[in-house]
Amino acid sequence: MRTNPTRSAAVLALTVLAAGTALAGCSSSGSATTAGTGGTAAPASSAPSAPAAVADLVSKSHSEQGLMIYGNSPTAVIQPLLDAFTKAYPWIKPAYSQLSDNQVYSKYTSEHAQGARSADLLISDSIPQVLQGEQNGLFANVTPQGLSQFPSYTSQGDGVYVMSPDPVLVAWNSKLIPDAKAPTSYAALDKAVKTDPSHYPLVSYSPNNPLGYEAVYGLNHILGANTTNGYLNTFGPHTKTLDEGLDGMNYLVQGGASVGWLSSGLVQGVAPQYKGLIKYGYMTDATPLTPRLITQTSGAASPASAQLFLDFVYSNPGQQVMCAAGMEASMNGFKPATGCTADLTDLAKHVPASATYLVPVSQDVVNQQTTITNNWNKALGH
Template identity: 30%
Template sequence: MRISTPKAIALTVTCALGLAACGTSSGTSPGGPSGGSSAMPSSGVDVGKASAVTPVDSATLAKAKEQGSVLLYSNADEQQMKPVIDAFEAKYPAIDLRVLNMNDAQTFQRYATETATGVRTADVVMGSDAVGMLDFVGKGNIAEYTDPNVKNLPEYAQLAPGLVAMSEDPVVAVYNTALIPKDGQPKDIASLAGMSDSLKGRIGTTDIGNPTQFGALAGYIGRHGEAGWKNIERLGPNSGVESGTGNLMQKLAQGQYSASYFVSGTVRALIKGDAAKVLNYAYLTDGTPLIPRGVGITKKARSPEAAKVFVNFLLSVEGQEAACEGGFTPYRDGVDCAYGVPAIEQAVGAGNMILGGYPEGIVKDKPALDARWKKAFGR
């Protein structure tokens, strides 16, 4: 059966974003040609000079090779992680990187269950839920390890003792270009709120229970206060709410939504080729929140040295380049990436990036933020 062009493109986007039941061929990286690695575009901005290589010491590496594997619980999906896995195992063929993909809440619950019963659990955890990660650290689940690469990173990279950002993922707006042409697409939340009455029911976002939505809201309100709430409360009655980015992007590609906001920036690497014929993303010029994706070694790690080698790789220039291929957002100097922090700064200006680790008071403020968002969205 021949699929009509709009449906065919929507299906291509759906498959590319890892939605629905579409297979991913081995050897195909996100946005890259089939059977080969992705050729990442140059950011075309000054990314600074890479610092000297700061690997783990030889004794740690030797023990890591003896341990032979590292188990990661990650909130990033398989397509995002593939370039990182491939690059790590190519550099350290004696260490097998096993990755289980799950959301942050599942990670915390699984770790609690496994440690209580004494079975093998994660050596490393990766997550974007600021409140959940801080609670996880507060309960003593993260080893207080400082990687040699930390001295080469900005101060905001250290999120908590033993917990460091491997990526600073922005939130973006995404538009269906067939329904809203590029020259008519709002570039900030205030403008989108202003036209939301005319788009009632055709604007989408994710639920406040999604860590990306909560992180974006906390950052945006932290910057704009009551003026920001006025925009959010105008958008609320006019917005459809999805549980996750997958459903949101699928409905955008199929034309059920014309616009979306506070979308995880990891979709940027996937909006190309046929997908770019339908979708376009834009940074938010009245404040682009960048949400840290934290990574830490667990206290109950069975392969703690192998975990140190993996975290060291993630924070290196080489590791950040591999992360860029998956759509993560590298932030350390010397990483040429079209999705990196310098490229975002060029697009919106340094003053319009909401960047700096976890927002102050985010744990204390969460109940009030949740409640006011739910009221605005009628949840």
């Protein structure tokens, strides 16, 4: 259970619309927060164990029955990671259920309470759900191999890990917005919308989506709430909000909007299939990172298999697959083997460290939600 609401408020040294076929989807004022490139790790309520020996996990996993994972990540995005893991451990057959953030936890909690076979691993963007899960003892405080090769914020304490720190991107319909006029900052988009609103119908996540809310929380920390609220007031009257990434992508592709000003980092993996119709880029004045979180459940029926999967996520082979799929690779000094760009090393080439911020697993994220959501809904005219 976390007691310091501002811990792990990390600014990273690295680099709109929710995206993908099959994609599912604070300070009150002031200047940008700055910190070291690695951020700060969250202190756990109890000390984590040392990483389990791989040989021991392999031996135990042979007597386990499969691996169950509940997650909000689109199946099409995570499937390559599951396939690569099975190739490394052929006797482990992962079963993945794509669910909403709320369903990830409610389904596991209900099944576990009834003694039914349930998830060994949970993947979600919802920080409030993770905090509640900690309070309810849902997570095993295990330690993956390889964490020393990742930023310190990767461990958020109590067995909660940042699977991928996905950047919030901007996306646009290239038939409606020439690449040369695509916004590269929120300040530039603000000016463009005010100058020529008819050319800038917008789309974004709704305030009800965890990623959408966390993105605006991050903007508050980088730009200050006053500046962020000013942008919300500019964008709001011209924005169509959608809860699901697939709906948002389709809306952009069909010409309902020319620019998406809040986009999941997963767009990096799926945009190529649109043959150049959809382009994406980085907002150089503010790039929040929304954490895709992974935890091993305390009631895991296949704990050894689950730990092997965590080890794989935090290995170079796992990071290579994640990068290619659009999940942000975060290994220190990562070098992509396939030319993929969904990694923090590439992000650092485009966005200054002072303009990046990892949204932490913090009670403050919950505490600010009503205020931020009310401001956003007011800007939208709701």
